[in-house]
Amino acid sequence: MKHFTQDHPLCHDFLKGAKKALDDDRLQAQLARSLKDGFQKKRLKGMSRLPEYQDLRDRAKAIKTHTLKNLDKYLEQFEAQVIKAGGQVHWARDDVEATKIIIDICKSVDAKTVTKGKSMISEEIGLNVQLRKNGIEPIETDLGEYIIQLRDEPPSHIIAPAFHLSKEQVAETFHEHHLNQPPDRDLSEPTSLVHEARIELREKFLQADVGITGANVLIAETGTALIVTNEGNGDLTQCLPPVHIAVTSIEKVVPTLEDADTILRLLGRTATGQEMTVYTTFFTGAKRNQDLDGPQQFHMVLLDNRRSELLGGPLHDVLGCIRCGACINHCPIYAKVSGHAYGWVYPGPIGSILTPHLVGVDEAHLLPNACTMCGRCEEVCPVRIPLPTLLRTWRNRAYDAGHPGGVQRLGLNIWAWFAKRPSLYRLLLRPAVLALRLMGKMRPFNLPAPQGSTFMDRYKGGER
Amino acid sequence: MNDTQTPTIGLFITCMVDLMRPSVGFAALRLLDRAGAKVVVPEKQTCCGQPAFNSGDVKNAQIIAKQVIEAFEGFDHVVAPSGSCTGMISKHYPDLFKEEPEWQARAEKLSARTFELTAYLADHLKLDKSLATFDHTVTYHDSCASRRELGVVDQPRKLLSAVDGLVLKELADTETCCGFGGLFSVKFPDVSQAITKTKTDLVIDTKADVLVGADLGCLVNQAGQLKKSGSKVRIFHIAEVLAGMATGPGIEGEGQ
Ligand code: SF4
Numbered sequence: 001m002k003h004f005t006q007d008h009p010l011c012h013d014f015l016k017g018a019k020k021a022l023d024d025d026r027l028q029a030q031l032a033r034s035l036k037d038g039f040q041k042k043r044l045k046g047m048s049r050l051p052e053y054q055d056l057r058d059r060a061k062a063i064k065t066h067t068l069k070n071l072d073k074y075l076e077q078f079e080a081q082v083i084k085a086g087g088q089v090h091w092a093r094d095d096v097e098a099t100k101i102i103i104d105i106c107k108s109v110d111a112k113t114v115t116k117g118k119s120m121i122s123e124e125i126g127l128n129v130q131l132r133k134n135g136i137e138p139i140e141t142d143l144g145e146y147i148i149q150l151r152d153e154p155p156s157h158i159i160a161p162a163f164h165l166s167k168e169q170v171a172e173t174f175h176e177h178h179l180n181q182p183p184d185r186d187l188s189e190p191t192s193l194v195h196e197a198r199i200e201l202r203e204k205f206l207q208a209d210v211g212i213t214g215a216n217v218l219i220a221e222t223g224t225a226l227i228v229t230n231e232g233n234g235d236l237t238q239c240l241p242p243v244h245i246a247v248t249s250i251e252k253v254v255p256t257l258e259d260a261d262t263i264l265r266l267l268g269r270t271a272t273g274q275e276m277t278v279y280t281t282f283f284t285g286a287k288r289n290q291d292l293d294g295p296q297q298f299h300m301v302l303l304d305n306r307r308s309e310l311l312g313g314p315l316h317d318v319l320g321c322i323r324c325g326a327c328i329n330h331c332p333i334y335a336k337v338s339g340h341a342y343g344w345v346y347p348g349p350i351g352s353i354l355t356p357h358l359v360g361v362d363e364a365h366l367l368p369n370a371c372t373m374c375g376r377c378e379e380v381c382p383v384r385i386p387l388p389t390l391l392r393t394w395r396n397r398a399y400d401a402g403h404p405g406g407v408q409r410l411g412l413n414i415w416a417w418f419a420k421r422p423s424l425y426r427l428l429l430r431p432a433v434l435a436l437r438l439m440g441k442m443r444p445f446n447l448p449a450p451q452g453s454t455f456m457d458r459y460k461g462g463e464r
Numbered sequence: 465m466n467d468t469q470t471p472t473i474g475l476f477i478t479c480m481v482d483l484m485r486p487s488v489g490f491a492a493l494r495l496l497d498r499a500g501a502k503v504v505v506p507e508k509q510t511c512c513g514q515p516a517f518n519s520g521d522v523k524n525a526q527i528i529a530k531q532v533i534e535a536f537e538g539f540d541h542v543v544a545p546s547g548s549c550t551g552m553i554s555k556h557y558p559d560l561f562k563e564e565p566e567w568q569a570r571a572e573k574l575s576a577r578t579f580e581l582t583a584y585l586a587d588h589l590k591l592d593k594s595l596a597t598f599d600h601t602v603t604y605h606d607s608c609a610s611r612r613e614l615g616v617v618d619q620p621r622k623l624l625s626a627v628d629g630l631v632l633k634e635l636a637d638t639e640t641c642c643g644f645g646g647l648f649s650v651k652f653p654d655v656s657q658a659i660t661k662t663k664t665d666l667v668i669d670t671k672a673d674v675l676v677g678a679d680l681g682c683l684v685n686q687a688g689q690l691k692k693s694g695s696k697v698r699i700f701h702i703a704e705v706l707a708g709m710a711t712g713p714g715i716e717g718e719g720q
Binding site: 032332335337370371372374375378389394396397398399400408412419420422426454455456458459464 | 477479481482483486489490493494497505507508509510511513515516518519520521524527528531559608609613637639640641643644645646648651652654655656658659662
């Protein structure tokens with residue numbers, strides 16, 4: 001399950017990836033510019049106009065808790081409603097099954113090109129690589145996804161795939177790839193970039209044989225799926241081609257339209273500070289006779305990919321995630337290393353919980369440890385997911401699986417041995433400190449010169 | 465509570481203060497003494513167990529936690545000059561014993577009686593008059609544990625504002641972590657240092673001449689970076705400032 005589009009560092013390379021990011025001045029400038037003054041400020045503004053924010057969070061949490069408890073029931077209801085509306089539902093156990101289902105549908109209509117709306121599930125199952133292997137050309141239509149597709153890079157953020165790039169870098173990419181455009185054109189403004197992407201993509205929308213999108217929420221009572229975008233590319237991907245395939249994971253389902261509304265009210269605001277995204281597209285089944293437009297065929301692919309294993313276990317709460325990205329936007333680690341360092345599709349705190357489950361703890365044990373436990377993620381999560389607690393669960397599992405090993409573990413064990421024996425600890429405090437230092441390259445300036453003897457020695461000597 | 469109505473306090477000294485900055489411990493003692501409390505520092509303490517807990521070594525974390533519970537059970541209140549260690553005892557100890565109900569009950573009892581120093585001084589001992597003079601412009605660093613785990617935000621500011629001569633200048637972006645994270649700074653030194661640099665640049669921007677905080681870990685961490693940046697900002701634990709013991713070069717100042 002390690003399918004990035006190019007040779008890319010994987011999770012176990014976190015330190016390497018982090019180093020690369022820290023040494024990249026353009027990336028550092030981009031992160032400094034866009035996280036605090038971008039995402040964080042916008043979220044605060046969005047929250048400030050929502051006095052019932054805390055109530056909404058409680059409601060969203062309650063909806064998720066209830067739905068997950070009755071997941072089978074709501075998924076069955078959703079399936080029945082989709083079929084009733086003329087759509088087809090496909091259940092995929094894992095990435096292999098999901099990609100096979102999608103490719104088979106594409107082949108059945110002899111598809112040459114497919115347009116795609118932004119979908120993290122598509123990244124999770126490595127869909128583009130498989131489509132290409134089968135002679136089908138995927139065309140990403142979300143601006144950010146389009147940019148990174150040109151650059152052959154994975155996304156660096158779950159809601160802003162090209163977040164790691166400045167507008168100058170995007171202009172460079174367009175100059176390099178859009179060879180039919182005048183070479184001396186001015187691409188210094190974001191509007192000119194968007195305009196050019198629109199020209200390039202418009203033609204492709206019309207040519208596509210199949211449109212593939214994700215879905216942010218599934219509504220069980222109506223069999224409706226919905227996607228939020230700011231570019232309208234989701235609509236065009238969904239309704240222009242004769243076949244629409246929506247692929248998403250099972251935990252996205254909610255019982256009612258009203259529940260979906262609660263999620264939507266939080267999603268836009270915590271993600272980008274928007275009350276609503278520019279486009280919110282609801283789609284139910286295939287085109288009916290009386291409809292003016294819409295796809296002839298509608299396929300809903302529902303992916304499990306080991307999510308059902310999490311139900312009722314210590315990581316259960318992670319299934320409530322609505323993928324708003326707030327935890328990522330407020331993570332001090334992400335703010336320095338960006339998304340690629342994490343080595344898999346989901347970065348930041350939410351990624352460090354999902355990734356070990358999906359790629360294994362031996363591969364990903366560094367991720368839950370790459371965290372200062374500052375608690376900001378939990379503070380901003382709109383569905384109150386206790387992210388630090390879930391990260392701890394992985395730390396415990398990683399420790400039991402032998403991570404860290406070597407000198408770090410030895411140092412920890414020596415320290416613990418002393419810490420468990422107060423009188424020996426007193427006697428041999430200095431060796432204990434040495435052990436702590438042994439645990440890794442202590443930053444040379446980290447330990448100040450102690451003030452002579454320890455507090456305890458002085459206290460016992462009568463000082464007060 | 466004992467019958468004299470004066471609670472007996474067990475001071476959890478924290479391993480870092482014990483080892484690196486005993487003056488913080490004596491400052492805490494002085495503050496509690498002056499406020500009329502009865503304070504004891506039990507000898508059978510080493511550390512709250514965070515290095516084990518944060519590494520995923522649950523077994524050792526449990527053994528150390530039991531030791532702390534036993535050493536401090538007899539006190540009316542437990543006070544620690546650190547948000548991080550207080551958070552460990554009051555928020556995490558009960559979770560460590562999900563499988564051992566008896567210990568969990570004991571952990572919960574201790575949790576309810578354990579307080580961070582500034583919160584205890586301000587909320588319990590109602591300390592509102594100054595015990596010191598400090599003619600400096602000071603900026604205050606919130607540790608993540610104090611701010612988010614314990615919700616201790618106003619108390620240290622209130623106490624500092626009461627100090628004669630002290631001018632408090634708020635730090636920008638004060639809810640952001642300084643990058644210490646205990647073992648995090650050992651395991652991921654480069655990332656940690658980058659986060660710390662962002663923080664200490666903001667400290668320098670305040671033009672304060674003293675940085676004060678309530679968690680020695682964060683302060684030691686930032687001291688290193690401030691020194692590297694060539695800053696002259698001196699660094700003290702809040703207990704030292706409140707007790708009138710913030711003299712000399714400050715944390716990491718010795719021998720410079
Ligand atoms: S864990 Fe919470 S904050 Fe993070 S992406 Fe999911 S919903 Fe948003």
